[in-house]
Amino acid sequence: MLKLYGVTRSRASRIVWLCHELGLPFDQVPVIQAYRLPDPEAADAPLNTRSPEFLAVSPAGAIPVIDDAGLILSESLACTLHLAQKHGGPLAPTNAAEQARMMEWSFFANSWIEPDALTILFLHRKGQQQSGADQAAVANAAERLIRPLRVLEGHLSERHYLIADRFTVADLNLAEVLRYAQGYGELMEQFPSVMAWLNDCQQRPAFQRMWAERLAEPE
Template sequence: MLTIHGVTRSRASRVVWLCHELGLPFRQVPVIQAYRLGNPQAPGAALNTRSPAFLALSPAGTIPVIEDDGLVLSESLACTLYLARKHGGPLAPADADEDALMLQWSLYAATTIEPESLTIQMLHRPGQSQPAENATLVADAAERLVRPMKVLEDRLSRHTHLVGDRFTVADLNVAEILRYAQGYGALMQQFPAVQAWLSACQTRDGFRQMWAAREAEAP
């Protein structure tokens, strides 16, 4: 059986969501990020990304990591792309062209959208007082996202999905990256096609199952 190492409140969410979409059974080992613990190496500390047992599996000390039929694979986007290709179906590429496009959109989101989106997720606190410096950093990150978001808006104003006019692993990967910035209305309201597409992605049963598991975990 496929094993996913990593709590769902991490990039493991991408792999968990995909497994639900595919109806793929899996076992999940709740490895937590070391930075969430006061002393990750203390006796009795929860299994975390600095635990020797996990580092033996993943020297980089990052989650998620999957084990599948003897393959040990890290990097969440590599994991989702691999599983989609292996198990096939509508989420997988139908041919070499679709394979290339799914890789293109996944890497585009990882390189041009994720860094700024993470800044927004970490610093934006709607309805709460926050340092002026944080608000400036969030606004600057959002401004840097306008150009790549325009690329997505153009694509999604002409197509229902990113590849093949159907929901695929490319949509899943990009949606989970963009989710980090979703709460910043000043950015998202500029891109109605992206908003509609993201909402459609997040109403899927696979996402809802993943999200319920995520919410059940300790913050």
């Protein structure tokens, strides 16, 4: 059985969502991020990214990691792309061109969206007072996201999904990255097609199942 290291309150959410889409059983080992613990090296600390037993699996000390019949992968987007292709179905590529497009959109998410979306996630707290420095950082991140979101808006204004007009692993990967920024209305409201697509992705039963499991975990 597939083994997944990492709590769902992490990038492991992408893999959990995909597994639910595929109906793929997995054994989840709840490795927590060390920075969330007061003393990750304490004798009674839960399994975390600095625990020796996890470092033996992932020397980088980062989650998620999968063990797929002995194949150890530690980059979440590589994990989802691999699992989709291995198990097939509508989320997987049907030819080399689709495979290339799925990689293209996944890399687009990773390089153009994720860094600034994470800044918004960590620093933008709706309804809470922010420091001037945090406000400036969020505004700058949102400004940098306008260019790639215009690309995505133009693409989605003519189709329902990213590739072949069906939901694929590329939609899953990009939707999970863009989720980090979706709470910043001043940015997202400029891109109605993107918002409609993201809402459609998040209404899928497999996403809803993953999200309920995520919320059930301790913060």
